[in-house]
Amino acid sequence: MPAQTSHNPPPVTPDPGPDALRADARENRERILRAAREAYALHGIDVPISAIARRAGVGVATLYRRFPTRTSLITEAFTEQLAECAGALDEALEDPDPWRGFCTVLRKVCAMQAADRGFTHAFLARFPGDTAYAGERDRAEEGLALLVRRAKEAGALRPDFDVSDVVLTLLANNGVANGAGPEAAAASRRLVGYLLESFRAGPATGPLPPPAGLELDRLGGTG
Amino acid sequence: MPAQTSHNPPPVTPDPGPDALRADARENRERILRAAREAYALHGIDVPISAIARRAGVGVATLYRRFPTRTSLITEAFTEQLAECAGALDEALEDPDPWRGFCTVLRKVCAMQAADRGFTHAFLARFPGDTAYAGERDRAEEGLALLVRRAKEAGALRPDFDVSDVVLTLLANNGVANGAGPEAAAASRRLVGYLLESFRAGPATGPLPPPAGLELDRLGGTG
DNA sequence: CGGTAAACGGACGACCCCCTCCATTTAGCC
C-alpha cells in the first residue's frame, strides 16, 4: 500500500457509499448484494463473480465498478450477519448468567455458520488492509474475552478453557457445516452440544492438550 | 456406464495393475504416486494434475494413461494411509479396554487428518462407482459399530453416543485441520481432547441434540 | 543386434474465470 499524502479527512472510502449513487445505481447495488448473499449461501464463497452478476441481472462491469475487489463484495454482503453476531455477543454480555450467555452466543454463531456456506468464510477470512472489520473484530475479541472470564469466575466454564477455543469451535463447526450437506444444521447442533458439555466446568478431568493459540485474524478458508 | 456384454471374468480392471507393466512404466507409476502423496499432503487435493506430473518428472500423458481419472489417482495414493486406519481399528478391537481402543483410534485418525491435507478428502470423499473402497469401508463401519457397542457396554462411552458421531468428529476435525494452518496439529489434538471428554460416560447430563445420521458414504469435501 | 509394441512427453484445443475497456444507454437537472 503506497503511503498516503499525509492528510485525507474521510479515509478515502473506496466504496462511494450507497447514498452518493444515482437511483438506478443504488438499486443495482442492492440487487448485487442480494444476489451475492444468495449465491454465497448456496454455493460457498467461491462462486464466480460472473455468476453473481448474472443472478443479479447486471453486467460484470457494473459489479466490478461497485465492488472492485472480491473482498469488498464479501465484506458488504455479510455486514448484516456480522452485525447480528456482534449483537448476539452484546446480549450475552448483558445476560446475568454468563454461562448461559456463552452458550447462547456459541450456539447462535454456529447455527449461522451451518445455515450459510459463505458466512464462515466471511467470518474467518482475514481481510488484509481492510479496516472495515478490524474495529468490529477487536471489539468482538474483547467482549469474548470478558464473557469467558466472567463465565469462569462464575464457576460454570472450566478454568483451562482458552479464548482460542472459541475459534477452535468455529473451525470445527465449519468443517461440519461444509461437509455434512443437508444434515449440516442437525450435525452442527449436535457438535456444539458435545462441545458445550465439555466446556462446562465439572468434576476434575484429566489434562487437556494445550490450546492451539488460534487467533481470529490468522485464519483463512484453507490455511 | 454402458452395460457390459454379459461376461468378463476379471472385472475389467481399469488399472492394468502394477505387475503387468513394463519396468520403466512401473517405476514411473511409483514416482507418480509418491509425487501425488507429497503434493496432496502439502497443498490439499486440489493441486493440478500437471503439478503432480511435474513433481514426478513425467509428462501429463503418462499420468493420465496410468490414472485415467482424478479419483483413481487419489484412491491409489491414499491406499496405504487407509490401510493404516484400518489397522488402527483392528488394534482397537483387540484392545481389552474398548474405551482405550476407541480413544486411540479416534486420536490416530484425527492426527492423520491434521497432518495431511489431502487425506481427509480421500477419506471422506465418496467414490461413485468405485468398488475399490466399498469393501474396506463396510468393514470399517462394522468394526466401528462393534467398538462403539463394546465401549458402551463397558460403561465408558455415553449411551446416547451414535456411530454417526464418529463422522461428526472427523468432519469437525477436518475443519480444524484445514483452517488452523500451522497450528493444525495442536488444534486438532485439543479438539479431540474436548470431544473425547464429552463422549465419555459420566454423571447424567442434559439431553443432547439428536444425531445427524451422517454416513461415511454420503459425505464429500463440500457437500 | 534388430524389430515391435509399449511407453513417453510436449503441444494443443476446449473450457472457465478474472478483470478492463469502450461504445451505448439512461437518470437527473435546467
Next chain:
DNA sequence: GGCTAAATGGAGGGGGTCGTCCGTTTACCG
C-alpha cells in the same frame, strides 16, 4: 425537451487447468 455526466453491459485479452493426440523414444524378446 435537451444536455451531460453517470451508469451500463458485453466483448475480449490474459492466465490457468483439463484431458487428448501424435510423433518420438525405449524396453524387451528373439
